[in-house]
Amino acid sequence: MSLTSEIKEYAQSFGAELFGVTSAEPFTGYIETVAELNSIHRLKDIPALNKRINESISDPRNYLPDAQSIVVLGVFCKLQNPADNSLEYEGPHAHLSSYWRHGRPIIAGIADSMVAYMEAKGFEAKPADAKPGGVPLKAAAARAGLGHFGKNTIFYTSEFGSWVSLVGVVTNARLELAGTSTNDICGKCRICIEACPTAAIYEPYKLNITKCRSYLIHQNMQQDVGEIPDSLKEKMGNGLCGCDICQDICPRNREVKPREFSPTFKVTWYDIPIPDKARLPLSELLQFLEGEVNPYFQRYAAICIGNLEGAEEALPALTKMLSSEEPLVRKYADWAINRIRKGRRGN
DSSP states (O other), X not given: OOHHHHHHHHHHHTTOOEEEEEEOOOOHHHHHHHHHHHHHSGGGGOHXXXXXXXXXXXXXXXXXXXXXXXXXXXXXXXXXXXXXXXXXXXXSEEEEOHIIIIXXXXXXXXXXXXXXXXXXXXXXXXXXXXXXTSOOHHHHHHHTTSOEEOTTSOEEBTTXXXXXXXXXXXXXXXXXXXXXXXXXXXXXXXXXXXHOTTOOEEETTEEOTTTOHHHHTSOBTTBOOOOOOHHHHHHTTXXXXXXXXXXXXXXXXXXXXXXXOOOOSOEEETTEEEOSOSEEEHHHHHHHTSSSOOHHHHHHHHHHHHTOSSOGGGHHHHHHHTTOSSHHHHHHHHHHHHHHHTTTSOO
């Protein structure tokens, strides 16, 4: 059995459902794409994204000097908790993305297991994700022949559609490389472009992440787009944690059925324990706003609440947020209060 086949067999033994290998050559196409975005959007003002461009994400050998191969592993992440009956709830609620609830936690530890296995065989190996110091995983997966990009810039596989969570391992082992396919999987379809509530997909295969709801509601001190314009807040809807719209509406995902799954992990978002349900009633969201709360959570909770119908019960919590030391928390709370009082007709 070849070393690559050995590694694949081991990966499958601990839960990896996708396995591919590509070279550790630089991702020049990725860098060109991000450089274009940098020139036309606000990315140059976000330090973490500049770091991604200018440091090791462009070249895996900056991450591991003797790198020869990148192993890409994936798991199916369209999961359905059989205990979740929240879709029956029709009152004011926040939407909790399936990917954010399941995609990242379900694959946690897989890269570390592969690194330990490679090191036991005498090779150098490091886990690599899309954070600064990692690799662009979707680009690596495409180059490893695991699938293709859709017009929504999300990575698709033939078996799981876009419902796949990826991790990577950079190693100095010389492994058998897979060929890259460049098939067009979308044809003339533009459903995802037309369905994006914020027009973040501004051209086929091009995404303005400073308008993407999934990106906007996952900020931190190192990666902050700053104040979100009121016109964009109104388009963000009731999404509190991530966004699945362009995946849910995609024809290629229609035949992908969720897998029943009772989670054994806990998901937190800005230190808030997120329940495993698709819809979070407003009354439960308000409980999370009690006491000391991360200001980023307060910001995006305010946007979500300001876009709900019948959210008057949130006015006391929003009024309390007007006393925050964080200017954007105060500003977003004020925006939400005005929206609620005016029946979401304007600011």
